[in-house]
Amino acid sequence: QAKRHEQHNLCFFDPGIQDAVNSRMNLETDLRQAIQDNSFKLYYQPQVDHQGCIIGAEALIRWPHPTRGMVSPAEFIPAAEQIGLILPIGHWVLESACQQLVLWSKDSVLEKMTLAVNVSAVQFRKTDFVKQILAILDRTGANPKRLKLELTESMLLHDLEGIISKMATLKARGVLFSLDDFGTGYSSLSYLKRLPLDQLKIDQSFVRDLLTDPNDAAITSTIIALAHSLGLEVIAEGVETEAQHHFLTTQGCRAFQGYLFGKPGPVEQVLSRHIITQSHQTVKRALS
Ligand code: C2E
Numbered sequence: 001q002a003k004r005h006e007q008h009n010l011c012f013f014d015p016g017i018q019d020a021v022n023s024r025m026n027l028e029t030d031l032r033q034a035i036q037d038n039s040f041k042l043y044y045q046p047q048v049d050h051q052g053c054i055i056g057a058e059a060l061i062r063w064p065h066p067t068r069g070m071v072s073p074a075e076f077i078p079a080a081e082q083i084g085l086i087l088p089i090g091h092w093v094l095e096s097a098c099q100q101l102v103l104w105s106k107d108s109v110l111e112k113m114t115l116a117v118n119v120s121a122v123q124f125r126k127t128d129f130v131k132q133i134l135a136i137l138d139r140t141g142a143n144p145k146r147l148k149l150e151l152t153e154s155m156l157l158h159d160l161e162g163i164i165s166k167m168a169t170l171k172a173r174g175v176l177f178s179l180d181d182f183g184t185g186y187s188s189l190s191y192l193k194r195l196p197l198d199q200l201k202i203d204q205s206f207v208r209d210l211l212t213d214p215n216d217a218a219i220t221s222t223i224i225a226l227a228h229s230l231g232l233e234v235i236a237e238g239v240e241t242e243a244q245h246h247f248l249t250t251q252g253c254r255a256f257q258g259y260l261f262g263k264p265g266p267v268e269q270v271l272s273r274h275i276i277t278q279s280h281q282t283v284k285r286a287l288s
């Protein structure tokens with residue numbers, strides 16, 4: 001008994017756990033401060049078509065931290081979800097993304113660009129999610145047809161009717177939907193056909209070893225074929241090499257995102273990429 005008690009105490013005062021608790025509390029305090037100071041940044045990563053022309057971008061949040069450098073969203077989004085801070089953060093992301101769309105809409109070269117925004121399960125589950133998106137669209141004046149919301153399979157597991165109804169309301173306004181990290185979750189094919197999706201996004205874990213792992217090659221080809229037979233667009237994420245790009249192209253994929261076409265960066269970086277591809281096209285036309 002005493003020994004057990006001792007063990008329990010030992011465990012409680014384990015410095016490793018204490019460190020974890022401390023750093024978690026720091027993270028929470030810092031996140032609240034960052035929201036208050038409006039210190040998050042949105043990075044943009046280009047999405048290109050089969051000719052390498054920019055067709056859109058994905059908005060990816062960044063947190064420049066005073067002592068920790070750029071904190072990755074993979075590190076703080078899950079924590080923000082647990083403590084509810086994802087709601088103000090997600091709201092800020094959507095509002096900033098829509099403001100960016102408005103700027104692009106005023107430029108004849110950029111007006112067709114779509115902007116993909118990651119939506120957290122916690123955000124999407126909120127009963128006022130639809131109302132919130134519509135309010136942001138109204139307030140900013142962004143074209144809903146250029147806004148693409150990225151959902152993940154895990155958020156589609158419960159209350160399918162409710163999810164379909166939320167999606168349908170936004171879809172009626174023109175908002176697009178993409179299923180992010182596709183193939184890593186638990187999508188059942190039967191409800192894939194019921195969801196009003198526009199796009200499947202092949203997860204980068206399948207793209208990574210495409211050329212060396214026949215299973216990844218098979219999965220990727222199958223997702224592309226599946227998307228096409230369901231009448232959906234398909235985009236591959238995490239494309240880093242010409243060889244991956246080539247394989248995906250031979251399988252019928254027509255949209256790509258990855259370091260090969262540009263890393264996430266400040267908005268000017270995406271636009272400079274656009275100018276480069278535009279001038280390539282002009283040069284090609286002039287030479288042909
Ligand atoms: P995701 O939505 O699947 O985004 C793709 C991630 O892959 C991004 O990481 C991107 O920087 C990275 N990536 C893009 N191309 C390549 C490539 O060629 N190679 C490799 N190795 N990686 C590539 P990031 O920006 O660190 O974001 C990680 C995750 O955090 C995102 O995964 C998304 O789930 C989440 N996230 C990012 N921004 C937001 C946001 O505003 N809201 C929410 N709820 N989640 C976000």
Ligand code: MG
Nearest residue numbers: 058118150180
């Ligand atoms: Mg995404």
Ligand code: MG
Nearest residue numbers: 180181203237
């Ligand atoms: Mg993804």
Ligand code: MG
Nearest residue numbers: 180181203204
């Ligand atoms: Mg991912």
